[in-house]
Amino acid sequence: MVQFPFVTSAPGKVIIFGEHSAVYNKPAIAAALSLRTYLLVTKHDSDDIILEFPDIDFSYKWKKSDIPLKSTISNKLHEDDELNPELISSITPLLSTINTKYHYTAAYTFLYLFVSLCSDSIPSGLTFTVRSTLPIGAGLGSSASISVCLTSAFSYLNNHIDEATFKSADINLKDSPECSFIDSWSFIGEKCSHGNPSGIDNAVATYGGAVLFQRMSNSIPSVRTSMRNLPVLNLLLTNTKTPRSTSDLVSKVSKLIVDLPITSGLILDTMESIVKIAYNLMLRPFLDSESKQKLLELIRINHGLLVSLGVSHPNLEKIKLLCDEFKVGETKLTGAGGGGCAITLIDDDLVTPLKLENLIKEFDNLGFETFKTSLGGKGVGLLVTRDEKLLELMTVENFMSFKSRDEIEESIGCLSVDEWRYW
The missing domain is CATH 3.30.230.10 (Ribosomal Protein S5; domain 2)
Structure with missing residues (x-):
């Protein structure tokens, strides 16, 4: 009933x-x-x-x-x-x-x-x-x-x-x-x-x-x-509010793969290996400190690979640079790139509430929209x-x-x- x-x-x-x-x-x-x-x-x-x-x-x-x-x-x-x-x-x-x-x-x-x-x-x-x-x-x-x-x-x-x-x-x-x-x-x-x-x-x-x-x-x-x-992981989600075309970005990567098939192929293979490592970490209903650090490293590497494919944006890089400066965790673009959103996996061992609030104020001043959220659940x-x-x-x-x-x-x-x- x-x-x-x-x-x-x-x-x-x-x-x-x-x-x-x-x-x-x-x-x-x-x-x-x-x-x-x-x-x-x-x-x-x-x-x-x-x-x-x-x-x-x-x-x-x-x-x-x-x-x-x-x-x-x-x-x-x-x-x-x-x-x-x-x-x-x-x-x-x-x-x-x-x-x-x-x-x-x-x-x-x-x-x-x-x-x-x-x-x-x-x-x-x-x-x-x-x-x-x-x-x-x-x-x-x-x-x-x-x-x-x-x-x-x-x-x-x-x-x-x-x-x-x-x-x-x-x-x-x-x-x-x-x-x-x-x-x-x-x-x-x-x-x-x-x-x-x-x-x-x-x-x-x-x-x-x-x-x-x-x-x-x-x-x-x-x-x-x-x-x-998947255990709940603290996350900062920052929307650049920068418009972008997913199809244009996909086409840009496609052209790179045609022009430089060996180099770009190695990048895609490395991305695949990152997913497989992350999958084995995230399958567990718990995440110890060592596993969390590995996940943070994978996020940093994955963002660098996406930058090498040419799908980042100055606003996304501003977010990453500020997060690195404040030492809050690791940041990468999410989705197609070229604008849109970035995610920052919070390193809970390093972050204080005051540090996070000050970072969010910096993002507000740049015209970005930031959400304190979590992954999993x-x-x-x-x-x-x-x-x-x-x-x-x-x-x-x-x-x-x-x-x-x-x-x-x-x-x-x-x-x-x-x-x-x-x-």
């Missing part, structure tokens, strides 16, 4: 190792961030299905009777995991008045998953309110995080999955069928957003921890291995509670009124509220 209100949540991600080399069938590792998306599901008296997404200034509603819900659904993926053309055709008229890209994508993904996973027996009068502590559109997996939140909420509503039971301190020894279901369907949600996603973002958002991913050539399926019990979660103080917060009005990421996390966040459970 579904209890209202309830909240689902899923993390964002950063690529730690394997940027660019992954394009050439080398392995990459991505890890969950403690920055997350939260989806509140509440009931109201009307027949409307309402989507509220204040972080992108979007609000929309549909009559439940206008949505092409079926009396029973198979919940099986369409052939070859492709989007269903008939379903797309049936929901397209419901999107006709939405004329901005972000809003259209959000509504399209919402409706596609809603119709796929919910029958007409679900309650009338539901509001879905999305809040994100993730920067949106910064290459940190925000769309996958949203897709996982929607998929888990719809699946819970229609009894495709059991209620979450794992506590934050529990170690998961094997993947649950609920996570497999959520991962598969959130990948479909990612197809609504991106067309041809790799699957790594939704995997990290579902399972948490870290994921090793490797595209294979020709018709061989990609390899995707979850490392759910749990994946998709569910909050169902009878606590009166929490229930007072779990209203559409309160969810909409949260003014900052910190306020969201402190009020309802996975690190602040003990009642969160995970699949």
